[in-house]
Amino acid sequence: MVRSNRPRHRDTIRRIHAIASREFLSVVLTKGFILGILVLPVIILFGVILLPFMMSDGQHAVEGTILIIDPSNTVAAQSQTVLDERLAETPESSTTGHNDDLESLTSRVSATNENIQVTFQTTTRSEEELKNAVREGSVLAYAVVPAELLQSPPASDASFSIGVANFTSPSHTGLFTKALRTGIVRARIEASGQDYAVLSDMLADPESKTVRLSREGGEAPENLAGRMMVPMGFMMLMWMAVFTSANQLLTSTIEEKSNKVIEVLLAAASPFELLAGKILGQGLVSALLLLIYGGLGIVGLVAATMGDLISWQSLLLLLAYSVTAYLMIAAMMAAVGSAVNDLKEAQSLVTPVMMVVMIPLILWLPISENPNGALATVTSFVPPLIPFVMILRSTGTMEPLPVWQVPVTLLLSALSSVMFIWIAARIFRVGVLMQGKTPTPMELLRWARAR
């Protein structure tokens, strides 16, 4: 026989614990969750490490001659020098360039390949003959460099043309074009009696070092990654962890209602105990996701010697804001889940919720650009945006927020969570037993006010 004279609060805790553990285990022990947990790091690993490696390694060998129609007979030698220099560059040294346009990136990819053996030569053959030679495959490519391009100054409307076989890869074409383009410039400069190396050094953009100075007297080096990417990473992490669990909460509530299990559960636990257990259980799933992905992110940053971008204060704030973000979103999802009969019906009520919480994603750039601007400040005090906006503002490394805003928004966020859960509990209590048509938002409000 079950004991009958236990204090009521102990029974409540026991039931919440039972419901929470079922919610947690029903998610984390599924193949989908375990695969999902493993798949994301694998995708990241593939995207960051394997994909560039495979792209660079996968280039097929290229070998042959590029013939140049050049009355000055100087471009071939200069282009050869440029190409040889590029092929001799290591990947690390090649990344120090300032303007990483597509062409230079593709050139760089090819330049790291040891299978490129190309010779530039001047020719006296006609362009028609060269076209046929390219088509037959006896030459790799040809170029026609008009004399006006080599004058000082060159004719403004002059250009050179290049012909390649239609199977030549875009990256190799880019590599040849770049070598020819720079070769022409070098030939032009040498023809005018200047030293290309000296001029090149003189024209190089100087390195800059930006220092951020705070009103309080602090001084820190500019760090775009810290300023923009780390807050975005924090917010995305929070967003993903919160929404994965809140979505699970929505679907599990709908499942229990549509399977009619809800009445069995309500005969064993009160609506409050059921809601609290479900929110707690899915909250643990959210915490697990945050721990796994956050941990992986930190390990990645430390491995990339960028660990200093994250402070323990930022991690504490992430934790605190994530809890309140989860509670607010989960409360809304549970209320919606209790009010509808299937996922299709839920869409109409979930869409407004989703639109609201998409706002921080849309506003990421302006908020990161100006974390103390009016837009950022105002949205920091609007639930349920508070945690998302505040994590963007408070984890950037540059502009410190007014000190009072963090505790005040944390408090406001916590109070909002309590209010959201209170409203959700009142809707949940009525909604779980309701069948029939989907309620309108006004009806939900009426349920919330019902005695």
Added chain:
Amino acid sequence: MSDAVVLIDVRKSFGSVRAVAGVDFRLARGEVCGFLGPNGAGKSTLIRMIMAIIRQDSGELTVLDGDPVDVKDRVGYLPEERGLYRKMKVGTFLSYIGRLKGLTARDARRRAGEALERLELPGILDRRCSDLSKGQQQKVQFVSSILHEPELLVLDEPFSGLDPVNRRTLQVEIESLRQRGKTIIFSTHQMEQAERLCDRVILVHHGRKLLDASLADALRSPGVHAIEAEPLGALDEARRALIALPCVKHAAVSEESRTIRLDISPEIALREAMIQALECTPLTSVRESRATLDDVFVHLVDQGNPTVSEVAHG
């Protein structure tokens, strides 16, 4: 010993719809009580209030000497609409419900295994709920309602959808619970089941109690005034002769028992009617017809007479 369930002037409305309009009754411990009534009568609303799934608008409701919310662990419930987690294994589901009711997972699993064996479903603890037949799912859900040995068991249409063999198995289990002194409320449309199992019946209609009586009293309720005749000759011929009697309102033939049931006008005594029947056509026997719960149910619902409960109770 105090009563298991006490309702005093309990009322419940949903918007403008009055589901329960002032119901009173007391259910003694160990009683088996049938809640009868047509669809929409308010039976399920009453049951949900007893289970503290919903709260009454007004009136007093006590279950096992306490507020229904506080005694959930001592009450078992089989709702009318069956529900299981489709992808969950039977053992996991029953352990979960057992834990909610205050058992340890191990105890719940052990008890579930024993109960399933009694209900002729051994070895299904590791099967998914979705792999079970409808009847098996219903038995699993029944087990979930008795796992924790509740003092009060509330069964809403426990026999619906069950074949005769499974119905019999469930009946035996309910009988065994009654013998162990459990208080049982069950709502049903199947009058023969109610007649077989109940000590007492409560008939609800339009949210009001029409009848609250022991089974014996209920079967003696006014409105059931009939005799049963067994003709010597052909049934049809005898029926034609008997229906012509002025005291006979209606005559129904039962081919199976070779009898004719005659509804008699209320102003004529049954003894007088029997004499008239014997004089009218050759009969091997004639006797007072025993009312069934079906008769009582149809008669009272047709009449919707709110005073019957007092008559029957007295």
